[in-house]
Amino acid sequence: MSGGEQKPKRYYVGVDVGTGSVRAALVDQSGVLLAFADHPIEKWEPQFNHHEQSSEDIWAACCVVTKKVVQGIDLNQIRGLGFDATCSLVVLDKEFHPLPVNHEGDSRRNVIMWLDHRAVSQVNRINETKHSVLQYVGGVMSVEMQAPKLLWLKENLRETCWDKAGHFFDLPDFLSWKATGVTARSLCSLVCKWTYSAEKGWDDSFWKMVGLEDFVADNYSKIGNQVLPPGASLGNGLTPEAARDLGLLPGIAVAASLIDAHAGGLGVIGADVRGHGLVCEGQPVTSRLAVICGTSSCHMGISKDPIFVPGVWGPYFSAMVPGFWLNEGGQSVTGKLIDHMVQGHAAFPELQAKATARCQSVYAYLNSHLDLIKKAQPVGFLTVDLHVWPDFHGNRSPLADLTLKGMVTGLTLSQDLDDLAILYLATVQAIALGTRFIKEAMEAAGHSISTLFLCGGLSKNPLFVQMHADITGSNGKNEQSWESCVPETRR
Ligand SMILES: Nc1ncnc2c1ncn2[C@@H]1O[C@H](COP(=O)(O)OP(=O)(O)O)[C@@H](O)[C@H]1O
Numbered sequence: 001m002s003g004g005e006q007k008p009k010r011y012y013v014g015v016d017v018g019t020g021s022v023r024a025a026l027v028d029q030s031g032v033l034l035a036f037a038d039h040p041i042e043k044w045e046p047q048f049n050h051h052e053q054s055s056e057d058i059w060a061a062c063c064v065v066t067k068k069v070v071q072g073i074d075l076n077q078i079r080g081l082g083f084d085a086t087c088s089l090v091v092l093d094k095e096f097h098p099l100p101v102n103h104e105g106d107s108r109r110n111v112i113m114w115l116d117h118r119a120v121s122q123v124n125r126i127n128e129t130k131h132s133v134l135q136y137v138g139g140v141m142s143v144e145m146q147a148p149k150l151l152w153l154k155e156n157l158r159e160t161c162w163d164k165a166g167h168f169f170d171l172p173d174f175l176s177w178k179a180t181g182v183t184a185r186s187l188c189s190l191v192c193k194w195t196y197s198a199e200k201g202w203d204d205s206f207w208k209m210v211g212l213e214d215f216v217a218d219n220y221s222k223i224g225n226q227v228l229p230p231g232a233s234l235g236n237g238l239t240p241e242a243a244r245d246l247g248l249l250p251g252i253a254v255a256a257s258l259i260d261a262h263a264g265g266l267g268v269i270g271a272d273v274r275g276h277g278l279v280c281e282g283q284p285v286t287s288r289l290a291v292i293c294g295t296s297s298c299h300m301g302i303s304k305d306p307i308f309v310p311g312v313w314g315p316y317f318s319a320m321v322p323g324f325w326l327n328e329g330g331q332s333v334t335g336k337l338i339d340h341m342v343q344g345h346a347a348f349p350e351l352q353a354k355a356t357a358r359c360q361s362v363y364a365y366l367n368s369h370l371d372l373i374k375k376a377q378p379v380g381f382l383t384v385d386l387h388v389w390p391d392f393h394g395n396r397s398p399l400a401d402l403t404l405k406g407m408v409t410g411l412t413l414s415q416d417l418d419d420l421a422i423l424y425l426a427t428v429q430a431i432a433l434g435t436r437f438i439k440e441a442m443e444a445a446g447h448s449i450s451t452l453f454l455c456g457g458l459s460k461n462p463l464f465v466q467m468h469a470d471i472t473g474s475n476g477k478n479e480q481s482w483e484s485c486v487p488e489t490r491r
Pocket residue numbers: 017018019020021293294295296334335336338339361363456457458460461
């Protein structure tokens with residue numbers, strides 16, 4: 001090629017399946033974002049603490065957003081495709097058809113979502129075993145992980161689901177299977193949510209002890225006995241059927257997947273910070289805490305050696321950054337809690353009307369309303385008499401106690417817009433205090449964290465970012481809000 005000729009462009013597609021929607025990004029070989037699309041996905045809550053989705057609905061949404069971002073692109077220049085998704089449990093029969101995860105027998109609803117808390121009895125019994133694998137999930141297994149949900153299915157849906165099941169996938173792995181026909185699982189999902197060890201593989205004694213010896217008997221064929229590092233190329237790439245679904249060409253490389261928080265963490269934790277005047281410039285990457293804040297929040301800290309943090313998931317080897325150990329703190333409801341508090345307030349209809357009149361989101365309107373009423377004091381002082389304890393869906397970290405509940409103190413008879421704005425602020429502050437609680441627990445165990453890197457929906461809320469900077473002690477200069485498109489494709 002002569003000096004003057006441009007290198008042919010190479011493109012990559014990343015698909016991010018969150019709780020409420022699927023997002024796709026098209027990036028070039030330098031990681032520059034060229035196109036973005038999102039599409040909502042269905043969610044069912046048939047009873048309290050049961051949260052279900054449809055793997056076929058999620059796949060259809062992946063196809064919609066992928067077709068949108070590649071419009072006008074020469075498909076021959078698309079070199080790779082990657083998926084990340086929430087750690088929800090997908091159930092398929094031996095012919096890969098969906099099976100119901102509910103008593104109604106509705107097989108469209110074949111996904112138990114990550115935030116589902118149905119398996120309380122099961123996770124309590126698993127934790128009572130005090131099995132050694134539990135030390136690698138912070139000492140206490142979360143009801144949001146897969147073993148409790150699998151045990152619930154065996155004990156509650158034996159005939160309609162469990163006996164017919166051929167495959168149990170973590171959602172990220174279901175998507176890479178759907179794209180390639182390869183049933184290999186990602187090290188990321190199995191290590192973080194299934195108790196798999198990168199070094200030793202499956203622990204037969206754990207599955208036998210908790211009553212899931214079925215998996216040992218068939219050599220783990222239903223939950224994965226071929227495991228690949230995230231980003232590894234799967235089989236022969238995209239199948240012709242999946243290529244038709246997605247609007248891509250068959251054969252392009254498809255990466256072993258990542259859990260959504262790990263993809264977000266990978267996308268921000270290695271950011272080039274030169275020229276931003278951040279204290280972490282020149283410090284090791286282990287001084288950074290990636291906070292992926294969407295429906296939930298995930299606090300991703302890495303280390304060269306394993307660090308055992310009571311109540312914080314991990315340490316997980318090579319589950320996010322190859323060669324590093326990962327600890328993952330978390331708050332099960334972040335955006336979901338803020339939405340819950342705001343939408344449940346008596347003044348919400350007035351807020352909606354006023355925000356719409358201004359062509360603003362309700363959060364942009366609330367932020368400006370707080371600036372209006374704060375008068376001379378910093379906005380944080382408005383909540384001097386009102387406080388929120390944010391564990392409305394239990395405490396994921398560092399207390400790791402699913403029985404904890406939420407609390408609001410300082411309520412009065414007022415139910416006007418000012419009252420709503422101050423309750424919203426108190427909720428944002430409570431979440432930031434929760435992040436501080438997790439950061440301090442990680443530091444007490446050996447992490448040394450100087451800078452928080454936020455990404456996800458809440459990183460678009462300047463009040464949320466500022467409260468995190470103020471309350472976690474990292475000043476505004478240290479706080480950097482990074483919008484990580486879909487880092488998956490940056491591999
Ligand atoms: N521009 C924004 N300003 C404030 N909050 C936002 C904004 N965009 C999204 N959010 C909030 O972020 C949450 C969704 O985050 P997102 O990362 O998109 O979701 P997911 O959990 O599906 O990955 C919701 O609670 C939503 O209210």
